[in-house]
Amino acid sequence: MVRLVKQAPALSDVAFAKWQDIIEDRLGLQLPEQRRSFLKTCLAMRMREIGFSDYLTYFNYVRSGDAGLIEWNCLIDRLTVQETRFFRDPEAFALVRDHLQRCCDAGRGPLSLWSVGCSSGEETYSLAMLTAEVLEQTDRRPRLRFGVTGTDVSRNALDQARAGVYGRRRVELVDERLEQRYFEQSEDHYQVVQAVRDRVCFVRLNLLELARSPLRNLDLIYCQNVLIYFRKWRRKDIVTELADRLAPGGMLVLGLGEMGDWSHPALTRVPSERALAYLKRK
Numbered sequence: 001m002v003r004l005v006k007q008a009p010a011l012s013d014v015a016f017a018k019w020q021d022i023i024e025d026r027l028g029l030q031l032p033e034q035r036r037s038f039l040k041t042c043l044a045m046r047m048r049e050i051g052f053s054d055y056l057t058y059f060n061y062v063r064s065g066d067a068g069l070i071e072w073n074c075l076i077d078r079l080t081v082q083e084t085r086f087f088r089d090p091e092a093f094a095l096v097r098d099h100l101q102r103c104c105d106a107g108r109g110p111l112s113l114w115s116v117g118c119s120s121g122e123e124t125y126s127l128a129m130l131t132a133e134v135l136e137q138t139d140r141r142p143r144l145r146f147g148v149t150g151t152d153v154s155r156n157a158l159d160q161a162r163a164g165v166y167g168r169r170r171v172e173l174v175d176e177r178l179e180q181r182y183f184e185q186s187e188d189h190y191q192v193v194q195a196v197r198d199r200v201c202f203v204r205l206n207l208l209e210l211a212r213s214p215l216r217n218l219d220l221i222y223c224q225n226v227l228i229y230f231r232k233w234r235r236k237d238i239v240t241e242l243a244d245r246l247a248p249g250g251m252l253v254l255g256l257g258e259m260g261d262w263s264h265p266a267l268t269r270v271p272s273e274r275a276l277a278y279l280k281r282k
Ligand SMILES: C[S@@+](CC[C@H](N)C(=O)[O-])C[C@H]1O[C@@H](n2cnc3c(N)ncnc32)[C@H](O)[C@@H]1O
Pocket: 026, 027, 028, 029, 080, 081, 082, 083, 084, 085, 088, 116, 117, 118, 119, 120, 123, 151, 152, 153, 154, 157, 205, 206, 207, 208, 223, 224, 225, 226
């Protein structure tokens, strides 16, 4: 019988290196020495749950067959940081609002938006609510429909996103008017209203397999707090691919400080000291 572990066993250099490699290879996530104890804790907790006591035996299990694949998908939820909030970056959302307004004024539509690395959906719904607000103020509303796609590698996060149900604390920071308009409260839970959920869809996508995504010709791509865990060369590859998927005149929003000195021949930086956004030339 497999012995259940009580305390996290020591993670040897060999086992650490193997886990680092597979995680970076499959997810792009870099786990430097400083994150060794994070990895050890994640693995040990999961191993305890399913009865493994050795990191290398568990490693071999995860790499083999269908059972390993199922286990890997479960592990993804533990290894990824899924912290998020509604309207998390107000400065970036202000740029998005202006951009959407210009799109409406120009009669562009239907508008396509993409929230990359959407976690449990707060970012995706924030974009949908903002777009609904902007469209509300235009007289071209009937023509200007919109859709927001949220993608993430974590199935668990996507399940939460699809449900669109959040606890009181998650909704607390939403502007009161928006809260009343876009959430239905039942007991201590808040559900995003159907009209907004109808405009949103969630799809599983690993950023390392971006080339497989059919999403193209986007009016807005919003990708924050995902690339920070990737090596610089990989960030550049991903962001270049995202830029190629923008429609002419589309906007790419990244996290401030996430891209260093990156530039793209078809993009112009939107002037702002407190948000990082680019516009694709028409
Ligand atoms: C910190 S959350 C960011 C959520 C949201 N973008 C925000 O800024 O609030 C990072 C998300 O990136 C996702 N992620 C990590 N690696 C990924 C990959 N290789 N492909 C797609 N999503 C990934 C994680 O599952 C997680 O939900």
